[in-house]
Amino acid sequence: MNKYRFIVLGSDQNAYGQVRAIHQITNEKVDVVAQSQLSATKYSKIINLKIFPDLLDDQQFVKHMIDLYHEFDGKNVMLFPFPCGDTYVGLLARNSDILKNYFTFPFNSYQLTDKLTDKESFIQIADEFGLDHPKSLIVTPDNYHKIEYDQLGSQFPVALKAVDSVKWLDVKFPGRKKAFILDSKSEVDAVLEASFNAGYNGNFILQEYIPGxxxxxxxxxxxxxxxxxxxxxxxxxxxxxxxxxxxxxxxxxxxxxxxxxxxxxxxxxxxxxxxxxxxxxxxxxxxxxxxxxxxxxxxxxxxxxxxxxxxxxxxxxxxxxxxxxxxxxxxxxxxxxxxxxxxxxxxxxxxxxxxxxxxxxxxxxxxxxxxxxxxxxxxxxxxxxxxxxxxxxxxxxxxxxxxxxxxxxxxxxxxxx
Structure with missing residues (x-):
């Protein structure tokens, strides 16, 4: 290989920051691929933008990425995908067995990826390697009526957050937040009920509140x-x-x-x-x-x-x-x-x-x-x-x-x- 090129995945502020960093190195336009264009990447003269509305479908993602690879096929170019967001990281991780044949990226094994992104297993790994963490409980659609709050120590307030951040993006109901700080059992119950009724079928992590x-x-x-x-x-x-x-x-x-x-x-x-x-x-x-x-x-x-x-x-x-x-x-x-x-x-x-x-x-x-x-x-x-x-x-x-x-x-x- 005698040349490299980046493909930035995403069009938000994070993506623009990486475009800017790449441009400072190469002084060339940067390829950006996204499902849709967000305002942070608009009106830029340093971006080659490609929009694929079906990009978040695994099969179509792989197809579009391989098509991009073939645009440079034979040009002796090392291609770096640059994921700017959990959704794109997940797409690369799930399809790494195929994409690693075309792209250069620091792929972790799917097993390690799965363990670290699952908040319950991350807590277990943190315990094993001496990383302190808040006292935590995993709440599921099956056990949320019988939460053992005494395991969280001082009980309230508590922090509540969806384990599956990608699924959570599609959940809509009044009062939905990225994360919640809740002052009573009734507040916790209300948020969980609303979330499950809105179609979220993943787990939540309930944690002690860290003051400050x-x-x-x-x-x-x-x-x-x-x-x-x-x-x-x-x-x-x-x-x-x-x-x-x-x-x-x-x-x-x-x-x-x-x-x-x-x-x-x-x-x-x-x-x-x-x-x-x-x-x-x-x-x-x-x-x-x-x-x-x-x-x-x-x-x-x-x-x-x-x-x-x-x-x-x-x-x-x-x-x-x-x-x-x-x-x-x-x-x-x-x-x-x-x-x-x-x-x-x-x-x-x-x-x-x-x-x-x-x-x-x-x-x-x-x-x-x-x-x-x-x-x-x-x-x-x-x-x-x-x-x-x-x-x-x-x-x-x-x-x-x-x-x-x-x-x-x-x-x-x-x-x-």
Whole structure:
């Protein structure tokens, strides 16, 4: 192979961030494949976009991907699929036996993928390898009438979240949220009844509530090479989350952070289970015992992962070094954010939203200092892709958050989502 090319799967803000990162390396248009186009990728001059309405059907996904491969057949090109979201990760994982013959991607075994994405088995694996987690119960359509709340310790409030995040996307009922913080048994029962009646047939995970709100949240993105060695770790401290019910838990402002002990614990875990590729952890720092509690692992980079790029690492470059040039194995692990003087704040909201809704956070001053010295950035504002229409789109995109906070935000406890 004498050349490589990326195929970004998805058209949301996460996808655009990876397009931008790839363009910074190649200075060429980037191929993007999606079921539909979302606003984040509109009016871009650095994207070759292909829309396939049937892309989320496994059989059609495989067909479209192989057709894309044949567009480059004979051109001596290594093709990297770049999944931006759980749905695309699942499509690649389920069809990896076929697609690995055409594409280069860090596939984990289906058995490991299944164990890690199932929240119940993840808890078992976390226990085995010493990762602390909230006390948890798995709730099924069969046992939800007889939940043993005493196993959660202090009982209420509790956090409730669907185990199957892909199925949950299609569930609609009044009051539906990405995750719930509930104050009583009757509230839990009402949400479960509504969910099952709306057609959700998967399980839920019910967890003890970790106090402290969003200020205790942490997000950790990692990359593990083809030899199962962790090569990059980047910790972020979210300061603001989306207040809208369908997007609770989506981070909107992230301050880079460094924690050597946490890095080493997660590095040992990933290497012990022979992991490969991208990993994203949702973590909380429990103020009761000052221990990090792990909620889940996502087998992808996070939705807000452009904070990683702003702070000195590139998922695209890691893939190139790992599989194309095979030089990553000789590089030391990059533990990001150890130098505070180089920190860059990632934000997805307008300045007034940042100031109005983070001003009481103990890290507000630190974040403000970064803004004052110009050490901040967002995902969508890329100086090599700023036509008038795109500037207008970005303005509208951020204004959406201004309206959302005004309508939905209130000072309330935030849960373990």
């Amino acid at each position: 709100g969003a200020s205790t949240d942490r997000v950790l993105n990692c990359y593990v090479d083809q030899y199962h060695h962790v090569k990059m770790m980047s910790l972020g401290h979210p300061l603001l989350e989306d207040p809208m019910a369908s997007a609770i838990g989506n981070y909107l402002v992230i301050l880079p952070e460094y924690d050597h002990e946490l890095y080493q614990k997660v590095k040992s875990f990933l290497e012990a289970i022979n992991y490969t590729g991208f990993a994203n952890f949702d973590v909380k720092l429990d103020p009761r015992d000052q221990q990090y509690k792990f909620f889940e692992i996502n087998l992808r980079f996070g939705r807000s992962s452009f904070y990683v790029n702003l702070n000195g690492a590139s998922f695209a470059q890691l893939l190139i070094d790992d599989y194309f040039s095979d030089t990553l194995k000789d590089q030391s692990t990059l533990y990001c954010n150890d130098d505070k003087s180089k920190h860059v704040l990632w934000t997805a909201v307008p300045d007034d939203v940042f100031k109005n809704y983070i001003k009481h956070d103990p890290f507000f001053l630190e974040a403000t200092e970064l803004i004052n010295r110009g050490s901040f950035g967002d995902t969508l504002t890329y100086d090599q892709d700023l036509s008038f229409k795109r500037k207008l789109m970005i303005w509208h995109f951020k204004s959406y958050y201004r309206k959302g906070f005004k309508q939905y935000y209130k000072n309330k406890k935030e849960g373990s989502e």
